Structures are given as structure tokens and as C-alpha cells.
Amino acid sequence: MDEIDEIVQEFLVESHENLDQLDRDLVALEREPDSRDLLGSIFRTIHTIKGTSGFLAFGKLESVTHVGENLLARLRDGKMSMSPQTTDVLLAMVDTVRDLLSVIERSGGEGDLDVSGVVALITDVLEGRAPEPAPAAPAAEPVAETAPVAEPAPVVEHVDAAVEHEDTTTRRTVADSSIRVDVELLDTLMRLVGELVLTRNQIVRQAGEAEDVEMIRSSQRLNLIATELQEGVMKTRMQPIDNLWSKFPRVVRDLGASCGKQVTLNQVGKETELDRSLLEAVKDPLTHLVRNAVDHGLESPEARRAAGKAGEGTVTLRAYHQGGQVVVEVSDDGAGIDADKIAAKAVERGIRTQAQVAQMSPADVLQLIFVPGFSTAAAVTNVSGRGVGMDVVRTNIEGIGGTIEVESVVGRGTTCRLRIPLTLAIVPALTVECAGDRYAIPQVSLLELVSLDADRASSAIEDLNGALVYRLRGALLPLVHLSDVLGVESDRSDGHVLIAVLQADGKRFGLVIDRVLSTEEIVVKPLGSQLKALGTYSGATILGDGRVALILDVQALARRVLNTDGVDQSEGDDFDASSVLTEQMRMLVAGIGGERRVAIPLSSVTRLENLTESVVERIGNREVIQYRGGILPVVRLNNYLGSYSERESDELVVVVYSVGDRSAAIVVEEIVDIIDEETEFHSDVADHGVLGSTLVRDRIVEVLDVRAAILSADPTFYTASDLLDAELQETM
Amino acid sequence: MSTRLVTFTLDGRLYGVDVNAVQEVLRGQPQTRIPLAPDSVSGLINLRGQVLSAIELRAQLGLSDREDEHEPMLVVVRVGGEPIALLVDSIGAVIDVEDEQFEQPPDTLAGPSRDLLIGAYKLDDRLLLALDVDRAVAA
Numbered sequence: 113m114d115e116i117d118e119i120v121q122e123f124l125v126e127s128h129e130n131l132d133q134l135d136r137d138l139v140a141l142e143r144e145p146d147s148r149d150l151l152g153s154i155f156r157t158i159h160t161i162k163g164t165s166g167f168l169a170f171g172k173l174e175s176v177t178h179v180g181e182n183l184l185a186r187l188r189d190g191k192m193s194m195s196p197q198t199t200d201v202l203l204a205m206v207d208t209v210r211d212l213l214s215v216i217e218r219s220g221g222e223g224d225l226d227v228s229g230v231v232a233l234i235t236d237v238l239e240g241r242a243p244e245p246a247p248a249a250p251a252a253e254p255v256a257e258t259a260p261v262a263e264p265a266p267v268v269e270h271v272d273a274a275v276e277h278e279d280t281t282t283r284r285t286v287a288d289s290s291i292r293v294d295v296e297l298l299d300t301l302m303r304l305v306g307e308l309v310l311t312r313n314q315i316v317r318q319a320g321e322a323e324d325v326e327m328i329r330s331s332q333r334l335n336l337i338a339t340e341l342q343e344g345v346m347k348t349r350m351q352p353i354d355n356l357w358s359k360f361p362r363v364v365r366d367l368g369a370s371c372g373k374q375v376t377l378n379q380v381g382k383e384t385e386l387d388r389s390l391l392e393a394v395k396d397p398l399t400h401l402v403r404n405a406v407d408h409g410l411e412s413p414e415a416r417r418a419a420g421k422a423g424e425g426t427v428t429l430r431a432y433h434q435g436g437q438v439v440v441e442v443s444d445d446g447a448g449i450d451a452d453k454i455a456a457k458a459v460e461r462g463i464r465t466q467a468q469v470a471q472m473s474p475a476d477v478l479q480l481i482f483v484p485g486f487s488t489a490a491a492v493t494n495v496s497g498r499g500v501g502m503d504v505v506r507t508n509i510e511g512i513g514g515t516i517e518v519e520s521v522v523g524r525g526t527t528c529r530l531r532i533p534l535t536l537a538i539v540p541a542l543t544v545e546c547a548g549d550r551y552a553i554p555q556v557s558l559l560e561l562v563s564l565d566a567d568r569a570s571s572a573i574e575d576l577n578g579a580l581v582y583r584l585r586g587a588l589l590p591l592v593h594l595s596d597v598l599g600v601e602s603d604r605s606d607g608h609v610l611i612a613v614l615q616a617d618g619k620r621f622g623l624v625i626d627r628v629l630s631t632e633e634i635v636v637k638p639l640g641s642q643l644k645a646l647g648t649y650s651g652a653t654i655l656g657d658g659r660v661a662l663i664l665d666v667q668a669l670a671r672r673v674l675n676t677d678g679v680d681q682s683e684g685d686d687f688d689a690s691s692v693l694t695e696q697m698r699m700l701v702a703g704i705g706g707e708r709r710v711a712i713p714l715s716s717v718t719r720l721e722n723l724t725e726s727v728v729e730r731i732g733n734r735e736v737i738q739y740r741g742g743i744l745p746v747v748r749l750n751n752y753l754g755s756y757s758e759r760e761s762d763e764l765v766v767v768v769y770s771v772g773d774r775s776a777a778i779v780v781e782e783i784v785d786i787i788d789e790e791t792e793f794h795s796d797v798a799d800h801g802v803l804g805s806t807l808v809r810d811r812i813v814e815v816l817d818v819r820a821a822i823l824s825a826d827p828t829f830y831t832a833s834d835l836l837d838a839e840l841q842e843t844m
Numbered sequence: 845m846s847t848r849l850v851t852f853t854l855d856g857r858l859y860g861v862d863v864n865a866v867q868e869v870l871r872g873q874p875q876t877r878i879p880l881a882p883d884s885v886s887g888l889i890n891l892r893g894q895v896l897s898a899i900e901l902r903a904q905l906g907l908s909d910r911e912d913e914h915e916p917m918l919v920v921v922r923v924g925g926e927p928i929a930l931l932v933d934s935i936g937a938v939i940d941v942e943d944e945q946f947e948q949p950p951d952t953l954a955g956p957s958r959d960l961l962i963g964a965y966k967l968d969d970r971l972l973l974a975l976d977v978d979r980a981v982a983a
Contacts, residue, residue, distance in 0.1 A: 307893045549877060598879035640897035640926060642885050642981070643878060652876075652888055652895040660876040660888040660895050740906075740955065 117220075123164050124217050125290060130157045131213075134206050138199060145194030154202075155184040161209065172227045173212045179234040180205040186238070201233050295388070298349050305338075305345045306635035312338040313632065313656040346534070350385035353431045353440065356395055357382060360402055364427060367406045374413055374424040375406055384431035386438045390532055393512045394440065397505040401442040401528050402427065404502075409444035409526050419523065421445070437514075437556065438534060443527040449520040451477040461486060476619075478518050482506040510667045513539065513556055513650075515615070531556070541634045541653070543661060544612065545627040547600035550661040552634050552653055557666035559613040559620065561628060566607030573609065582611060582622055589613065591622045592673045594664075598648070602626055616670035623669070632656070636663065647672075700767065701813055702780035706755040709784060710816045711806065717767055720783060725762035734825060737777050739768065744777040745826035752821055753801050753814075769818060774829060776822045845943045849965075851936035851972060852919060855907045858936060859973045860965070865921045869935050872915040889929055891920065898929040899981050906956040921977050928981045941965040941972065 134157050141150045162177035180202065186192040208230045215223040312334055319331035361377050368375035410416075410425035417423050430441040451474035458464045458480045469477060480486060484503040509516045514532035533539055533556060541552040542561075562584065564572055573582050573591065580591040591611065595602035604626040611622040634653040643649065650665035699711040727737050728746060735746040749755075767778040801824075803815045822829050849860030850869070875887030875898055886900040898918065902910055910916060916931040945965045949958065960980050965972040 310893060549879075600879050637895040639888075639895070640885075640928060642897055642899075643881060646878075646880055648880055649878075654890050654893060654895065658890055659874055660890050662876065662878065662888070 120168060120216065120220070123168060124213055127161050127164075127209075127213055129292075130161065131206060131210055133157065135203075138202055138206065141194060142196070142199050148188065151184065151188040155181065155188050158184060158205075170212070170216065170222055172222045172225065173209065173216075175231055176205055176208050176212070176227050176234075179231050179238065180209075183234055183238050198237060201230075201237050204230055205234060293348070298345075301345050302349065305342050308338050309342055309633060310635055310654050310656075314658060317656040346387070347385075349387050349389075351388050351391055352382060353384050353386060353391065353438075354379075354382035356391055356398065357429055360399075360429065363399065363402060364406055367403060368425075371407055372412060373406065373410050375410060376424055376426050378426060378428040379430075380428065381431035384433060384438060386532065386534060390438075390512055390534075393508065394514075394530065394532060397508045397516075397530070398440065398442065400502075400505050401530075402429070405442055405444040405446070405526070405528075409446040411447050415447075419447075433534075434531075437531045440530045440532065441527055442530075443525060445525040448522040448524055449478055449481070449518070449526055450522050451475075451520075454478060454480055458483070458486065475519070478520055481518060482516065510616075513554060515556065539634060539636060540631060541663065542612065542631050543629040543634075543655065544594075544610075544625040545629055546594045546598065546625050547602055549600070550629065550655060550659070551594070551625075552661050552663045553612060553614070553623075553666065554650075554663065555631065557614045557616055559615050562611040562613060562622070563628075564609040564611070569607055569609040584613065584620075584622070589620060589622045590674070591624055592669075593624045595624075595626070597669065597673065614666050614670070616667045616674075619670060619674055621670060621674060634661075634663070699813075699815075701784040702749070702765075702767065703782040703784050704749045704753060704755050705781045706750075708753070708755045709811060709813045710749060710753070710780070710802075711813045712767060712769070712778065712816050712818060717769055721766045721768060721777075723764045723766050725764055728764070737766075739775070739777065742775065744768070744775050745822065745829065746777045746779060747821050747825040748779045749816070749821070750779075750781065752824055769822065771822075771830070776825060776829060778818075778821065846940045847943070848938060848940050849972065849974065850919065850938055852917065852932040853934050853936060854901055854905065854932055857973060858967075858970055859901075859932070859975050860939065860941075861919065861921060861930075861975050861977050863938060865923070865977050867920040867922050867927055870918040870920065870929075873918060873929075886931060889918070891927070891929070894927065896920065896927055896929045898931055900931050901975075901980065902931070904956065904980055905960060921981070923978055923981050930980065939967075939972065941967075946974075 134154060137150050137154050137157075141147060141154070144150065158177050158181050162174055162181055165173035165177060183192075183198065183202070187194060187198065192198070208225075208227055212222055212225060212227070215221075215225055312331075316331050316335055319327045322328075357379050360379075364375050364377045405427045406425075410427070411419070413423035416425060426445045428441070428443045430439075430443070432439055455464075455469040455472070455477045458469055458477070459466050463480060463483050463486060464472075482502045482505070484501075486501065486503070506516050509530055509532065512532060514530055516528065516530050518526065518528050520526040540555040542555060542558055543550055543552050545551075562582070564582075573580055575581075576588070580593075581588040582591055583589070589611075593602065610625050610628055612625055612628075613620060613622050634655075636651045637653060638651055639649060647668045648665060649662045650668075651663045652660050653663055655661050699713060700717055701709055701711050703709055721739075723737065728735050729737065731743075735748070736743050737746055738744075765780050765782055767780060767783075769776050769778050801817050801820055803817045805812050805814050819830065848863040850863050850866045851858055851860045853859070870891070873889040873891070875889055877887050878885060884900055884903045886898050886903075889896050889898050900910075902908065910931075910933065914933065916933065917935050919930040919932055919935070920927050921930060922928075945967070946963055947966060948963045949961050953961070960976055962974040962976050965974060
């Protein structure tokens, strides 16, 4: 009897709280008998208890709450009105429910408590009034008046006595052994522990320098206690993943039924715990994956039998801890994903070129399903394939510092594997130095570190037509200098090269840094709103010496340097016309006359101005305007792109576009809109001055090649030193 | 009606922000520079475990850069619940000003400061320029 099921315990805690509320509500109801709100609240409480007790097979509890619910439903719907008798029977019902709960708490079962009296009472009230509300009232009265006082009273006494007998002080009741805590309080505690961890890091470092034995000893103890406290507080926020999974059997059943598939759902590792905020964050992605597995993963029973498999498909959810992360897998034993089909689709959609997919391993090809604009569903079904695809899943998972990958064997099934951090607030990270500044790289993205001395670096780092690569165990690893990405001057001049091999979006790349400092647990601090938009940093942290270090957003970094097919793609005229830029960006949509619209990346647009034609002056054969103490070259897009402007006014609509500290004035006819969406444009319809086109609300919008446009007005606009900046701005 | 302003100087001019917006005033703190950030955000500072963006008001107001040897002071303001540090040259007194002393900025005021200044309070010997904190911190 000590082995009360965990579910039952939760049920008891919850019900006890609910009952206290119920008592107050019932009394309040007597004062305002017509309050629908109160009645609704009482009804819901009883309904919840009824539902759960039915589920847990507490028959008596269910029968009592069932009649109670009926009575309440009538009251709530206005078919009956409150009277002292109804209040009495309702209170009697609540008392009986409470008695039953305490019996369950003690013995795990309902015991031999007799509930028929209360059920009869409520039924009487129900039936006595139902047919003829007003005249029937006196008839019901005697029953109602005598019964509630007489009947339940002995029951209560009996139970109370029993409780006193059996309840020794050694056992706390369920309601007392756990408390509900405000999540905000937990968050505050978590934040304070974060502070403590930082202070600890500082003290441990100082103690190490001080060489004072006593000090070192105390700091070690502090270290230990702080670690334990951190774990303890983290645990308070931990919840078993079952809280999330518990709704999946239903989801799978319903979905299976509507798709005409038979599905069994296995859940392994239900008790695996993770931070509640993360639990919330993985809810939608996980639901999506489970739906996908049933809808697209599993074949129809006929197809399965034809393939020699059981007609009933299996979806397995598995969760476990691995290396400070939680791994959640969603597997099905369905048809699997054919890498060749994915590759063909990717080429068809223009996501990758034929040449690109030919070089990719089958495993890499599979990861393409996470690329925006890719959907494998041949037909749009009711359940999935409505635009919210795997790319959204990936975005969500990466948003919480996790990763996702897919494995599949044709004919055997598919597994999606999520790796998510245990908690968001404190993450293990590698601190590195670049140009004298320190940065933190979350360990989750870090695969390994490679150190090359000057001799080896000069031969091992090769130049692939301008793109630097390193042969890492035979495979070419693209290299990116952090100093170049950030537009700072590296202070490493001895030729020694340090490479942090990072993984993001299922791709690897090497980030070249100046120095590796240490690995430590860092506390993630959010950045102010001005800096979030940069998309380069996922946050900041405070290092052991109290200085602030930025946390690199490896996913964003990768997207910026990898998806554009190498950093220096726009450097020359040999621009790969079939490449596709896929970026989450905001675009300014402007009309340029003749019904044509162009999109300009908003990230580099500094201002929109309405000026008069008279401000335009000339330097040689070029048009310029004076603007905020500078001279801006003027690009008239209608002339540049050869569209006919029918507008005849001397007002100029100017988009001030800035790269670094230089600006240009782009003249358009009108500003139409700002769009904020995952835009994906194909370059294969490139025309003069246009990178490609995209659809915005069913209209074709040409994506302006801003660089070329500005160069047409000022060939020196991008000087050599600004080059990288410019590219970054453009790809942002 | 009178208003209480925390005053500070930038490039020899006197500016003020509403005292209610100000959380505290600090001497210069070590800053972490932020590559790629707009000029107006000069860095990040650690204020008792909180990471704050430091806004270079000189850049926001279109003034010349501060000389390197001159250590800036920090005025920590709360904007929308988020603390942000404003870099200024020096801190002045807390001054009570009357509504009668206030005047809108002149029509001739141009440039970035036009958006950032609410107006001027005419003190006996000089003008006190009232800063719109919300706009001043917007990047």
C-alpha cells in the first residue's frame, strides 16, 4: 500500500487542492446563486475529478462525481436553480469525494466506503426537480433535508477515526509532501544560481592565483556546494518528458484512424527529465515529427503486408540522456526515405544543383528535408504537408540550442533524432579569443579542435579557387576566419592556425580563431533588442574576470557563411547563376514603375526619405545628393533596370542603403511593403541587375542585386577593405 | 508643474533625462566591443551580473567622437523594463525645471538630434536639452 502509483499521487494532490476551492465556491454560490462563472468553475472541477477517476478505475468516486456533474450541468445550464437543498447535497458530495480520496491515499484503493446514499440523494434532487421545476420542489425537500445531515455524517466520522488510527507521524500525506511553487520563483532561483556560478568561477580563479592554501580549500568547497546547488535548482525545474508524451497515444490513434493505418506507439524512457521551458519548446516540433511518422512514415496496411511486414506499423518514441544532452528520437518502421528521391526533389526545387547533390553522401542528402521549401509529401494531406514543414521543426529546435538529424533505411524505417540541452540557462561552452576579444562557442555545436603549427598550416590549408579548405581525415573542411566574419583584425601573425570544427544544419565547417582559452559552464544572458537583430550572437555571458563575452550563434554563422556557397561568391563576375540564397531576411519591397517590384534586403537600409528632385546634383556624369553631411551616389532603379516610370512629380522616394560607413541613395517610385519571411529565391531567372525573383502575396518581386546596382553609380563604393563587410551585409 | 531631470554633458552641451527613467549613474566600466553592431552601440558592460548594452549618445546625436583619454560616465536608464547604459561625458546636478521654462526645439534644428530631443529648458545661464530616452536608445 506504500506503492501508490505516481499518477494516483498527482491526482490526489490536485484533487485536494480542487476540493478546497470547491468548498469556497459552493459557499459563495449560495450567496450569488445565479453566478454562471462559479457554477462553471465547480462543474469543471468535478468533471476533472470524474474524468480522472474513471481513467484510474475508481468506480465509486466516478459514480458520485458523475451524478454530481449531472446536477451541476443542470444548474449551470439554468435548467435548475440553486436552493439550500442543492447546496447541501453538493457539499455532501464534496465530503464524500474527500473521504474517498483519503481512503485511496491510505490504501491505494477505494475500500468499502459506501457511497450509494449520497448518489441516491443527488439522484433524488435531480429527478425530483427535473420534470416540473417549480411545483416539485416541496416533494424533494424532505429527502434532501434529512439525508445530507444524517447519511454522510457517520461516514465522515468513520473515516476520520480510521485516518487517525492508521496515519502515523512517519508518513506525510500526499498533499503535504509536495508543494506547488510559482514558476517565476523557480526562474528567480535559477537566475540567482547563475549568478552564484559566475561568482564561483571568479573566486576559484582568484584563489588559484593567490596560492593561499586556506583560500584554495574554501574555494574548492564553494565550488562543490555551488555545483550541487545548481544541480538541485535545475532539478526543481525538471519534468519528465512523459508530461509531453502522454498526449501522443491519442494523437497517434486518431491520426492512424483518419489515415486508415494501424499504429502502435512505443514509448521508451518516459521518465527522462528536462527543463520545463525546454519541454514547452519541443512540444510542437515533436508533435509534428510524430504526425509525420504516422502520416508519411508508415505505409498503408496493404503496402506493409505486401512488403512482408506486419500490417500494424510501429512508431517509437525514445528519450535518454547522453553527454549532458537529452536525446529524443521519433522512429517508425515504415518505408524509409529514399535518398535518391530527395536528391531529385532538391534539384527540382532548385535547392541544390545536380552537381552538388552528386557529391553529397546519402546521409547528407537526407538532411535536405530540413531545408526551407522542401516537402516530401506527394499529396497535401489533411494532417501534414500544409507548409509547416521540417524546416520549421529545425528552426524551433535550433532556437533552443538543439540539433536535429534524420536517419533512414529504405524499407526499414526512419528515425528523427533531436538533441536538446538539459537547460537553457547554463550551457557548457568553449571560450576562444579573436582579435583580442573573447567569445564563447556552445559545446553543442563543437565537434573538435584542430591545431596546426605554422609549418603544417602553410601546406595543410589549401586554396580552392579562393575558398580555404583543410583536409580533415581526408574530407575537405571549408574554413572561415572568425575575424573576417566579424570584420575585425586578427592579431595572430605567427602562422599558427587553430580551427574549431563546428557543426550546424548538418554541415561541418572550420572556424579559424586566434586562441583557445578554456571550456567552462557559462550562464547565458539575453542581449538587448538592438543587438538581437544582428543575428551573429545568441547572447552574452560574464566570464571569470567579470568581463562580458559574446556567445556566437553558430547556426546563424553557418547559414551566413555556408549557404551562400562560400564567402567570396559575389566577389567576381563568375557568380554561380544556379545557386540559391536561402536566408531568413526582411525585405523592403518597392515599386519601380511599369508594375515592376523589387526587393531590397532591409538589413542594410538605414532610412527612407522623401526628397525633392532639386536636391540631386551632378559630379561629372554622375548624380549625387548631399545627405547628413555626406555625398551619396544616386541609383535610379527605373533607369538602371530599364523600367518605364509614368510618374511625373519632382518628389524622389529614396532608400538610403548603407554598407559600413558608406551610403548610397537608391531612388524608387514607391515603397510598397516590408516583408518578413523565409524567402527563398532562385537565381536562374536572373536578369541584368537582378539576383532572382520571389513571390510576395502572389506577385512576382525581383530581388535586386544591390551590389551591382550601387557599383553602377559608384564603382569605388566597395573599396577593398570594405569588401567583406559588404558581402556580409548582402547575405544577411 | 515642475520636472526633475538628471543632467549630463556631451561635447560641452547640457542634456537632461527624467529622473524617473534613471536607475543609477556609474563611472566608466570595462566594455566588450561588439563587432558588426551599429555605431551607436559601443559595447556591453557587466552591471552586477546583468549584461547591458552601452549606447554612445555622441554617435546617436551626431556629435564628434569622444577623445580617447576622456573616460565616459554611464547613465543607466530603464526603457521598457530593460536597463540600458548611456555613455556621457560627465554627470551634472539633478535639476528641477518648470514647465514655463520649456520650449520646443527650433525649426532650424536638423540632423539626428531632431528626433531625439523633446525640447529645451531655458535655464538662467544656458539651455538644458531634454532627451527622449526611448528614441535615444532605439538603434
